[in-house]
Amino acid sequence: DSGVTQTPKHLITATGQRVTLRCSPRSGDLSVYWYQQSLDQGLQFLIQYYNGEERAKGNILERFSAQQFPDLHSELNLSSLELGDSALYFCASSVDEGTDTQYFGPGTRLTVL
């Protein structure tokens, strides 16, 4: 157990809908990262937050947004969902923004029908 928690574990929704994925980092970790893992694209970095501020953006679609709250938990919002958004979404955390080790949560499996 990495100490990173993600909810929900599974999410099934329809095209066009909006969902929110939640992540709680390990105790003491200030940095949160979001990744998407799909069969054809592999594990791709989406976005990073450090102590409430956005630090880096990867291949994140405009339909997706994220934020990190004062208690350091983070939410990833996915809107106008398409079939191709079906994937595993992982959150990872690290002590600070430049540290070497990222600890991954168990992921949220999103299925868009």
Next chain:
Amino acid sequence: QKEVEQDPGPLSVPEGAIVSLNCTYSNSAFQYFMWYRQYSRKGPELLMYTYSSGNKEDGRFTAQVDKSSKYISLFIRDSQPSDSATYLCAMSPLRGSARQLTFGSGTQLTVLP
């Protein structure tokens, strides 16, 4: 062309075999190299990381980096059925305030008892 290429396998070996997992990369800015292990339906788990060319050993695992050839390897000695998982290489540049990891597509390994 992807920045990081990894043979997807699947790779099937008998228990006790030596396993070699490999990645190549094209971005010479990558200076920090990691191997993650991902069991089915779980989040990636960091196995090893290294900054420099050469070998780094940790128990039955050895990570090897050849920056001149842009090639990294993970060797598993005396492989066990519990090593059956997908292995992901990951890389990032050292500079900058954020650790944006670029992952390989993963190699699925099965160790047969």
